[in-house]
Amino acid sequence: MIRIQLSTTHRLFRPLALAAALIAGILRVSALTLAPLLGDGVVLQRDMAVPIRGAAEPGGQVTVVFHGQTKNTKAGPGGGWLVWLDPMPADAKPAELTVTSGGKTVRVRDVLVGEVWLCSGQSNMELRVPRVDNAATEIAAANHPLIRHVKIARATAPRPATDAEGAWEVCSPETVPNFSATAYFFGRELHRRLDVPVGLIHSSWGGTQIESWMSADALRSSPFWPAIQARWQERLDEYPARLAAYKKAKEKWERESAAAKKENRAPATKAPRAPEGDGSRWMPAALYNGMIHPLLPLAVRGVIWYQGETNAARPDEYADLFPRMIGQWREDFALGRMPFYFVQLANLTRKSDSTGQLWALQREAQMAGLRQSDTGAAITIDIGNSNDIHPGNKQEAGRRLALIALAQTYGQGGEYSGPVFERVERDGNRLRVFFSHAKGLNARLPGLPGFEIAGRDNTWHPAQVRIDGETVWLSSDAVPEPVHARYAWHNDPPSSLYNEAGLPASPFRSERPPAVAAP
Template identity: 30%
Template sequence: MNSLKLFYSPYLYLLSALFALVACSSEQHSIQVNPLFSDHMVLQQEEEITIWGTASPNISISLSANWTEKLETNTDAEGTWSIKFQTPEAGGPYSLTIATDKEEISLKDILIGEVWLASGQSNMEMPLNGWPPRDTLLNSKNEIASAGNNMIRMFTVERNLSLERTNDFRGEWFVSSPETAGDFSATAYFFAKRLQKELNIPIGIIHSSWGGTPVEAWISKTSLKELGDFDEVLLSLEDPNMVELKNEWYSRWRTVEIPSKNNDWLELNLGDLGLSDPNYDASSWEKIDLPGPIDQRENWQMDGVIWLRKSFLLKEEPIEDYTLSLGAVDDMDYTYVNGQQVGLTVGKGKHTFKRTYSIPKSLLKKGENLLAIRVIDTGGGGGLNDSITLSGNDESIDLSGTWELLPAAEIYEGQFYVYDLKESLSLDRPNIVEINSHSPTVLFNAMIAPLVPYSIKGAIWYQGESNVGRASQYERLFPKMIEDWRSQWQINFPFYFVQIAPFNYGNNLSPALRDAQRKTLELKNTGMVVTLDIGDPVNIHPANKKDVGERLAGLALKNEHTKELIASGPLYKNHLIEGNKIIVSFSHLGSGLMASELPLQGFEIAGEDRIFKDAKAVIANDKIELTAAGIAVPKFVRYAWKDT
């Protein structure tokens, strides 16, 4: 049997239409408008706004809003159109109508205020609900219960990637309420909440993030090529031979849309449920050792549906129900014993949930039984990550070890590509270059570019963990991304970012990345939030997102709204060497340097040999004076140069 080689490419939504339709289906309307323009949207106040979409070629389009006069334009030969209009000061609700002589789209409950783009990786993506049981949020239930605020709204861009710049994306504006806020980015929500409270105007957040992603995925091809770091990768991704191989492979399989709602996952049937039947012959399946990853094997890697099976023996007839403990399954599972479903955990953000299912004694028998698990890995890593045990009848059965494995469907272009299970076992798949959320440019193309030129006040950013170990490169990449985004919107908007969370990344690599982020402050109109004091050394997703969001809001309030407040801790300004002493001066002193604990910890100095030693540090005249035993002529100084 030839080995099956599979291609990993999560959520590459290259939809056929130029723009997603808002309010009505394409069968009813030829007018289409960018998804950002929909009911409950927030528009940037006192700004010239561009609204855009498609309709039939060479026809007249009009826009009517109850704060401005009627405006008109014509579609071009391809049917695209755009209209510019001026917004008033913050207020609402308003309505807006886009019409031809035959049809119209009406948008309701529009507010005008401030709009911010929030982006990054998992610490920006983490919702108010958290990702329990491991990744929880402080005071989550109370925050959600009190989240009713019509003046805070969030649009979350669905995960999507593309090798080419696209206008297609999916998402929806939601008004903050106890029913909706649990799915909001927690950091962005607390940012919006503080802004809204202190400014008393509507705040809209466009949230576009993806956990575990590096900064190069969020930069345009044009800007990335100016750096040259990823030229070889970009060439391989654009290879026409690779495109042909990929198209030929996927054309073999039928497709099924990926569910967009959690409830839709409950009934997902790809014609594969018979694989749970104990009578199904799985002798030709691949073997795998569990617990461990299941999405990467010797000859393939993939996201999609993977079936796992293992037989186990019961020495005696069951006299009680058994308990199956699977631990965490990344991401979803449908679990069967002897062909009958005994449990399932589906929906977004379930990859850290530990599964414990009760097995009725009526399903079990003395002798051989079969456990089958249908795992769906929607992106990133996939597998069973903890011990797997079955307990009952005063015995505990360890189910770790060798299992049988069969891929049943692959995720690609926003769909399941469902294999012919008889044919797939004998196929030798071509070796196609991997495209995933780590690939350069793919998230810019699919999750940032389609938002341009929707008017925004500025951007907030929380990312960097996936670039740990590449600090010198990040020092060039991150400022390049900021400049790239500003050039896309053609405005030097404020950009506020969060230093990566303190965590044991290994080999003490994160301080250099934090320092690269600090150096990005050399770009004008930027600001940085420090999180060393509110992190969690054993969890890369700290539970305190409230302080993070509020600190970001503080930067915006001080810099964009001239509020009199302290929005930054001390930042290095310069230093002076006097004998055996280094004296460090700081900016952003507030009311002066102070420390909650003495003596001061975390400072190190070194001589010409760069061998750093712990320093004695004291505050003197709002400066830090540093000395260390054995260093007569200090040359270098550093602070908090540890992962945690």
């Protein structure tokens, strides 16, 4: 049997049901406390009802005061309580939120009201500011007290948990080294353009797969659920042997390390890494249960997501799971069509990939997220590092995410996407490729390398390329009857086509319909 708690009762854990559960007694604490995210320095979401929750003496009267509002409630039988503050405008003046019950008072200081975003994914979201390009300059300039960041502690859970740990930090040269770089540069651009406080709730874990960030219900709805179960079971079955091998390797390493220490030299190898078994980050739904669900109920403007590397070997599966995850998070947050913007994987040489196209397939799979409304993709095919899965130009990744949010969420207009493939039409021995977001198409590299065409035999040849307005003509003497076109269809391709906003075209192949209609 698969040793994972995937109770069908999980569907009860929606914000309103969760609120009732909290009040009914899940927390079972007698001291007056607030949910960990409601700490000093917190940014509350403007223009939305904001949940304030915690625990108190069961049955005790609880009063919350903030921003001219007073809200009263009673703690449930287990001590849990919840109130909702009415929507508030942005406010950059630090204020105090007080909660009183049973003669006790808890004060939350330095509270701001502004824009709040959830920032999630794997290592490229987790990567911190000191690892970016020009890090010293960025850190020295990070004097932005109205930008706040909280890192949710890593946690797994077999079933949906109700609380997460994390402390807010005010952005400064001293604290910004702890910030997610992608989140910080996204938030910095929002703050610059909107001139309101920005709160960044950072919940990520390096090397993790999408199925760990999805709920049990969402996973079960996928036709790939049996395969996901089988992989997890295989990992569990292999764990005893892997653990035994690890212990043996560790003992050997410790002996060699002790000998090296006596000789005043460093160990020749790194310590072996312990295998991960039941309850680990690889368990389906484990990170949703431990790092997303505990945030609920929560008022945020939207989500930014940087993940997909760990799932790159299974692009068809990802194309199915990603839209499901977006829909499921929206259902759980109960914020309507909560904006969800993501980073498409950057260029990277994958020496272990004999096809040279695995990440091209995964980039296409990521674009399936656009099947959901109010989504957007930050194309980063031109700012990767060929030899590093963690590219250092997070400034541009964050800025491109912010462009989407500013245009789609905040209505500021402006181009926010590079050219995205729409369709291809044949005209004799040529193909004409149509794009959305194609105003001012231009070539950054002579000859526009990266375009290829093929006939019905699917033999690909480099194309001769000519830009014509918002379209591109392709031809090749080697392909007299072209049928298919593709662009940047390799792990680490040249990026040559841009629009007038300086944003790169997304990789595509025409022989398979695009994941979505062009946004």
